[in-house]
Amino acid sequence: MDAAFVTGGTGALGRAVTRRFLGDGYRVAVTYRSKEEWTALEKEHARHAGEGALIGLECDVTQEEPVRRAVAGAVERFGALRVLLHLAGGYRGGQPVESVEEKTVRGMIELNLISAFWAAKHVIPHAKRAGAGRLLFISSRGAVEYYPGASVYAAAKLGLFALVQTLAKELKKSDVTVNAVLPSIIDTPANRASMPDADTSAWVAPEQVAGLLAYLASRDAGSTSGALVPIYGRA
Template sequence: MSVEGKVVLIAGGSGALGRTIVPAFLAAGGRVVTADRNPSTDHSDERLALKADVTDEADVHRLVDEVIRRLGRVDVLVNLVGGFASGRVEDTDVALWQRMLTTNLTAAFLLSKAVLRQMVTGGTGRILHVAAWAAVEPFPGAAAYIVAKSGLLALINVLALELKGSGVTVNAVLPTTIDTPANRASMPEADPATWTRPESIAETLLFLASDEAAQINGAAVPIGTGGGAKPAAKL
């Protein structure tokens, strides 16, 4: 799939998943901007790395304004920001609860809201989030994480209804456990052959970002063969 010439804002692009997603979008012709608290030092004509806290509303607005000022617009938003924490409801304190909601849901809300007006005005745009299969098929022991990812799916459904007919679409991917170095280290006895390959996530996101996916809105695409496997601890 091609995103030739499109301005692609990738939040969390310096994380483990971003190491696969960012090169895929660059190879497909995207003009990529990554946004992270600790941005990459890899700057080029095709990639711009910016510092931003995407859980802070003012910083998100500053980020989007800077991208528009430098590159003219945002065509595609790819949100890779997320985090995992274990704990049953009875063992979850308010601080952990708030952290999971902020990282997995509030960041998605702020990023989506910040790019919406410009995309709707232009009559086109793609908003893409990485959710989790656990939001569809929960498992015990990660209450705050699963509730936050379930809220992300609800946000996507609401946005899809609000954006219907605007030319802007919002979709998500639902990976099972992602094959990252951090997950291999934390689960050394598991079989990573059943986990979700980052390349599969990249290919799906590229399709959803492309012109060919213009009629797909509100989709949540499962990726992975591990059934209800524990989701990625780190993106």
């Protein structure tokens, strides 16, 4: 049975991805910061959790040592990891560069880019050993289309794409592929609350993103690496 390591697995997208991969027969290790969110996810998948197919690992993904420990904990429980699903990230924008604060710059880059380095670094050896390893990252449409006030987010997500393409070349001779998925607006409660007048029918459902990730994680996707795959819906 394949095993996946999921960062950001307790958010709206993470819950959909966790649900899809458990349904596809994976064992899933989810990192979390909020105990309340993890408890809710564990309750939703009580059978899988009871069988040991779903585990939670408290982890600050912006720091290397907690990520190393979380990956080691997942391998200890599952014996192997074939897939990384790096969903952790976040947006804090709306400010031009001339007024953006240092804590915003550092926080956004640490969460959206540096976290990806640590996740990749510590999962790669296990993905190599498992065979048909897959490293998958959530980037954003904002990595290729730029808007006023979103400079830090855009820089971090574009940096993530550079990381993905570099990793794809570094791992070219292995059986590990590396790709990023580029959503537009995902239909989540938080996005609905922040954009109450938007046409949500044009947005991308979390389940659609999960389905794309499921294909890219499959052994059928072995010829795709270094790609930034758009999933825009009609937005």
